Amino acid sequence: MLFSSTIFVFLFLPMVLIFYYGIFRNKRKLQNIFLLLASLFFYAWGEPAFVLIMLLSIISNYYFGLKVDEHREDKKKSKSIIVLMLIFNLSIMFIFKYLMFTLSNIKYLTGLNFNIPNIALPIGISFFTFQAISYVIDVYRQNGKVQKNPLYVGLYISFFPQLIAGPIVRYETISEQIENRQENFEDFSKGVCRFIIGLGKKMLLANTLAIVADYAFSLKASELSVCMAWLGAIAYTFQIFFDFSGYSDMAIGLGQMFGFKFLENFNYPYISKSISEFWRRWHISLGTWFRDYVYFPLGGSRVDSKKRLVFNLFVVWSLTGLWHGANWTFIVWGLLYFVLITFEKLTGFDKKLGWFGHIYTMLFVTLGWVLFRSDNIMYGIEYIKSMFAMNGNVFMDSLAKLYFLENRYFYIGAILFSLPLKNIISKKLNLDNKVFDLLYIIIILILFVLSICYIVKGSYNPFIYFNF
Structure with missing residues (x-):
């Protein structure tokens, strides 16, 4: 259900x-x-x-x-x-x-x-x-x-x-x-709002961008234009975030309705400036589970040698990849993060990047999602080659133009809602709390009505993490 x-x-x-x-x-x-x-x-x-x-x-x-x-x-x-x-x-x-x-x-x-x-x-x-x-x-x-x-x-x-x-x-x-x-009306109402926000993320953004991602990944990698490959990869990058964080929002909101307080699972991961920071913000419950039940018992980072640290990180990220599914693509995806995080820990590279850290992080996160989404490793490699025009593919085709024009506002919405908008708006506009609360209520009502419309008309409605 x-x-x-x-x-x-x-x-x-x-x-x-x-x-x-x-x-x-x-x-x-x-x-x-x-x-x-x-x-x-x-x-x-x-x-x-x-x-x-x-x-x-x-x-x-x-x-x-x-x-x-x-x-x-x-x-x-x-x-x-x-x-x-x-x-x-x-x-x-x-x-x-x-x-x-x-x-x-x-x-x-x-x-x-x-x-x-x-x-x-x-x-x-x-x-x-x-x-x-x-x-x-x-x-x-x-x-x-x-x-x-x-x-x-x-x-x-x-x-x-x-x-x-x-x-x-x-x-x-x-x-x-x-x-x-302890149940109370304030927590219950916050839970309802949180559920609606998650429902909106899922129905309006994840499901819409899923159509673009599914089309791009259904083609032979060599048939993709450069732009279509990037459109598909970016669409999946946003789809998996809004699909999973939307579900987590709904779960946390439902818990609040019954008096349970669950810990947060996402903290705007796409604003990260390093891979290590990304994993402190993405799927927090899984990351802290492996940290406390696997990484720390192995010795964590407080070990006598770098070899032991590398081994501990290898175990954790191999298991993280394997946890996501029985496919070599997931294992390689986990090992990719093992290499990147190990490099950051041993060199402090991520602390020297400044503003470029965000570009570096999102590039590898997006490439990682391509592997994650691919049916096999070879397809993932060929898809990435198409993203960088290494398959002899054209830069732009009519389908890329069509999918971009039809979904451009959803891409813009996905970018905006990946940011901590509440904090940005509060600082920039210096809104009174009452005005902000009124805007919040209006937005929640609009989200609910639009989401229900999408549900009732039976739009495309997959859930990625059901497979895990």
Whole structure:
């Protein structure tokens, strides 16, 4: 079930709110149980069988959490439980997400002839698996109390706002909120506005620019003109940002409606002046997850040798690429960031760039997204060659002109909304708070009406991060 669908906006969400604030008002246990059941129903809407995977994850990690808390004083036993928990969770993710990829590579390398099973990918498995791991590790580290009630573990892992495309909510950030959150009208109204902003990003910008990106990447790379290649690459650069940050906005807004406060997942990443800064601003929940659960335990940057630092960065960025999908394009994309960030850390190169840092960053980010979007590495390389007129391709063709003219205002809107407009407008115009609030309300209403129009007419509506 998509957030940007009529069934969600006009039926599922209103019904959940009515039950939560009406029938179960001021009854926290019943509210939590109801949210759990609603979340499982939400997940089961597309593929009911995969709810069994979700329930297995909930029950198993509830048990791991109890055991690691029970044996807290016995370091050897508690660490053994953590190892078993990691093997269990990562094995499930491996079977559904990486087994076919692994077997395909074995078949190719060995020349053996065997059938590869066709395994469907449960939506959002990477997100809810990482949250399950976070629960047990945070209990082990005493960063959150163990849940004696399995239904509450279920609510944390399966809560529908962030279930299928994040942000990755770490247990330590909301462990107290499960039972002791406070709902109020101000937070609820802020949540509604945040949801509408995310919906607008998704429906008006991401979906529109997705048409340009999909067309460009559907052609043979050698058939692309230079301008069409750049139009497609830039369109995808904006599509993935507004698709994912829009979904995160909607998730954070929905959480606020029910009294949950999720941490931010994006902080205007396209204004970054270095690759390191970009990754402090992009998909923050994933970056901090790998930092706290992988990079720091390996020693982080506080190590005795540069070789160890490089190794730690290699592990983190290899895993970051692999987390995004079972394809060599994702692994190479992750390794690209490993090379760039390692270079910045070892040389301090990024601190010497000044204003050119933004151009350097966005160039490599855009090229990285080309690899990320491509079906295979060779296509990605050929596409990049077409961007720089290295395929003997023409500079401009009629299709590039057509796509640019039809979508120029969406490109301009994408550039503007990639910037911290509120801060810029406040400083430049020195607006009174009341005037700014009035403008904000008007913009929210316009966004909502336009987004609903796009939803009702059934416009192109993909969600990129459902695949992860």
